[in-house]
Amino acid sequence: MSIAEKFYTMEYGAAPEDAKEAVEWLERHHRRFEEFIGGAWVTPLSGEYQTTSDPSTGEVLAEVAKGNTDDVEAAVAAARKAQPAWAALSGHERARYLYALARQVQKHARWLAVLETMDNGKPIRESRDIDIPLVARHFYHHAGWAQLLDQEFPNYTACGVVGQVIPWNFPLLMFAWKVAPALAAGNTVVIKPAKYTPLTALAFAELAMEVGLPPGVLNVLTCDAMTGQALVEHPGIDKVAFTGSTEVGRTIRAATANSPKKLSLELGGKSPFVVFDDADLDSAVEGIVDAIWFNQGQVCCAGSRLLVQERVAETLYAKLRARMETLRVGPPLDKAIDIGAIVSPVQLESIRKMVDAGVAEGARCWQPKNPLPEKGSFYPPTLLTDVHPAATVVQEEIFGPVLVAMTFRTPAEAAELANNTVYGLAASIWSENINVALDLAAQVKAGVVWVNSTNLFDAACGFGGYRESGYGREGGREGMLEYLTPKWLHALPAAPEKAVKLETPDEGEEFAAAGSCGGQETPATAGQETGATSAHSTIDRTVKQYIGGKQARPDSGYSFPVYGRAGELLGEAPLGNRKDIRNAVEAARNATGWAKTSAHNRAQVIYYIAENMMQRRDEIAGRLAAAVGPDPSEAQAAIEVDLSIQRIFSYAAWADKYEGVVHNPPGRNIAIAMNEPVGAIGILAPSEAPLLGLLSLVLPAIAVGNTVVAVPSERYPLVIGDLYQLLDTSDVPGGVVNLVAGRPVELAKTLAEHDGIEAVWCFRSNEEATLVRAASIGNMKQVWTNDGHEYDWFNPAQAEGRWFLQHATQVKNIWAPYGE
């Protein structure tokens, strides 16, 4: 076409980015890459290779090692070997390595961007302007955390060796999000890049060699998913970090259930994009473009569910369709392309199938007329209207450039629809009225909320989800904590392996309960002399379950005897079953007003519990004395009660002090990091200190607004009787604390499986911890355990404070750009 003709048509021509450097790099490696283990390129022990392709052409880019379990062994061994020396470096020394890596990324930014686009198919604009600059930013930010580690995390130490598995949608950015905090904290890393997109991770390995990163500190293991599974299951891994689908996240949770490996999961989403009738609609349309047509919609936090206020819905749809006509789909290395290639033919097919199924379910599908390239994996931007919350395309993550749109009438309905999902990663809210926007921001269940913006990221602002979008945060202080562990934790005595076997009425004639320290079984039969003689003094003690602020008979209709250290019968406790748990969870879920109560009011209520406990100190201690030891048990019980009063005071103090922070990300922007309660928490109390241990877990939970269903230890379940009197007289609203006695191991399973429970804290045997972790995968609830140790509940330095409050909260980052 002549220039004169182009002058007439005024079309965009081709504007390809030069791929020369990246191609030369591939050629230098003869288009074949080994494993990066122990600081060197190592031929895979498997002897096998797999290919990686350019999804925009289908052409093979290179062969990449396909490691097997032997390679996993080698990589983990290299990381283990390197870890002590790496952790022993000063924070400053590690900071210099991270800083050097940040500089290296900046110096080679264009090469990395081009390589990323070739391997992944994302537009070069995105890899050049978003991915790679954020990679550099992440290493800079974490160089800072390494530098400040001793000052800012004085009581923490590295987890050890970290196994990381990352997805293909942001290959190098996810690599940075994983590697930077891990290295800053003193961990060494074995990371598995995605099968489709291994190249930038390998390129980064080369940069790491250039800066002289000590061998074994960073190991890049390319392999298939099965071998990746072997990596996360490897006993030499202390911490697993995964970003990917919720389905695989579930598998990883289940596979690592039998170990106290720390786990952070960043999973799927179906994030709402809410447009109110007073929004700047043209800007909202651009927000939608950035939400769902960023990276071909292959974004875990993509705003894939559009919720529009009815009054402006048709106007917005019309604007959106017009805008979609100007989106350019094509070769991703072209600098003027908006939508590149879908990562693989498999993913393309999956998107097609989901859209077809959506249309079959009644959705109206709209796609612009823009032509697609003839070869390569491309899918047009797509808008599905006439969909309803029940539709599959509304519920499930499509992970492609497909937007589903629905309407709402009122802000309340917007909140309801926004939260009508199993996910909770992100939300975008558009309104020119800050009252409206922040009101919804507070209600939406999501780890990141963008007001009048979308898909903004910064290394200082935590990113991560609620619900089945996973747990743990990446970025900022909270992200660092994922790679740290308290220094005192591993010095604690081991928790028992096996759960206490509690014989109860439906299991046999003879009843028994454990009473000794450490949860070991001390069988004592009802016919024993001591039991018989003490029966008289305990006959008037009826202890029931405490559910929804009321004493409730156990559904089973059974009670079980509780014996003291000396084997004497202390009383009978209700034998809870799954229906008691069901009722207790319902009561806990209905007590949502507690989270909205002001922190000051919560503090008052909690102080009042302490005050009432002081009134009954001697009485409670007197009863407790029979259950605790060693001698003189009266003295120990008194200490436990006194410490309990102090602990309650502590959390009354904390209630209005465990607050969030305000980040200042680039641009005219604030990001408000709010500590929100996790929700309804199930607590399996330790037996080491029946009263103090239970309160040490219940109090931090309720101090920040959670509600709890707590199972007291089998050692002294009668504690319920003392507690509900306290709770009743202290104005604790019904349902905030629910206490269910019974066989902990059985109730633990019910709690862990209950989708109405957002987190389970299990501070008991390893057997129970394993059970809870494995059973938690239904709604991907957060599980917190004693990590195989018995806490010293009598030591306030370890048994209270931020460590507990961190687990009782999740951070929601609300981004609010401003300016007129």
Added chain:
Amino acid sequence: MALQPIPSKAPAASNGAHSVQPIPVVLNGRTLEANRRMPLNLDWVDQVRVNTSAVERRAATLVTRRTVKKDTQAAWLLRAIACMDLTTLSGDDSAERVKRLCAKARNPLQRHIVEGLGIEDLHLTVGAVCVYHAFVETAVKALEGSGIPVAAVSAGFPHGLSPLTARLEEIHRSVEAGASEIDIVITRAHVFGGEWQALHDEVAAFKEACGPHAHLKAILGTGDLMTLRNVARASWVAMMAGADFIKTSTGKESVNATLPVSLVMVRSIRDYAERTGRAVGFKPAGGIRTAKQALDWLALMKDELGRPWLEPALFRFGVSGMLGDIERQLEHHLTGHYSATYRHPIA
């Protein structure tokens, strides 16, 4: 009255393979009419919603999402020339200075560049020459036979604060002197005070003073208005009052045409067209000096409003120095080496 399709300047196709059609003025499938005055609809002013930071993000990324290279870039730079109001608005303007400008307007590119690009048949000229009222006659005479219209800044430019009768009189005179386009500046105080009816009356009076043929370009003085919401509201009132173009700046404010301001005005034009079926043109002016900026604005117009707004009938750059940079870029396109300013005739 349906807006006549714009007879686009295009090559007389040498081989007949590409017969060139006029560009119909269409937005999202709807053919638009020329703008004319309508009663002030305050609802539309009230409904203005502009989120500044979101607009800034869009403006910032728009130019990173779009680029044109090689022949396409050359063609786009020629388009910028065709849409150019070549302007001189200095206190020391003289008749000779204006004649020199007009000579450049007739022949914006050196012959070797025209030939090198193979665009002789385009007979490319700038969109208009823009001068003070005092030089309208000079410019009209200097441009005789070229078809290049003369635009006059009028009505107390650049402050727009002389008595209304004097401003209207100045417009009459400019039109009588042969100006076919009149650039006026609105009373910014009406915007600050929310005196929308007064603003509407004022712009409508200017339009009426232009008579049936001259086009009115309403300068909003966006650098004075300060906020993007003010810019949007003023755009709506000016369009309802019958302005043919809305224009950012006089070139005399401390901040002139910016991409965020332009985006807001262009979106207002789009909404107005969707509501009324009428097309309004856009003219960014002041501060646009480079070929790169020209491409940014062209991409903005193409993506936000579409092809019709790349015609001089609906889009103009108000510039004085940009042509020189474009000429240098085009020479670079031909020769592959960078040219120096002094090698190209000044305007």
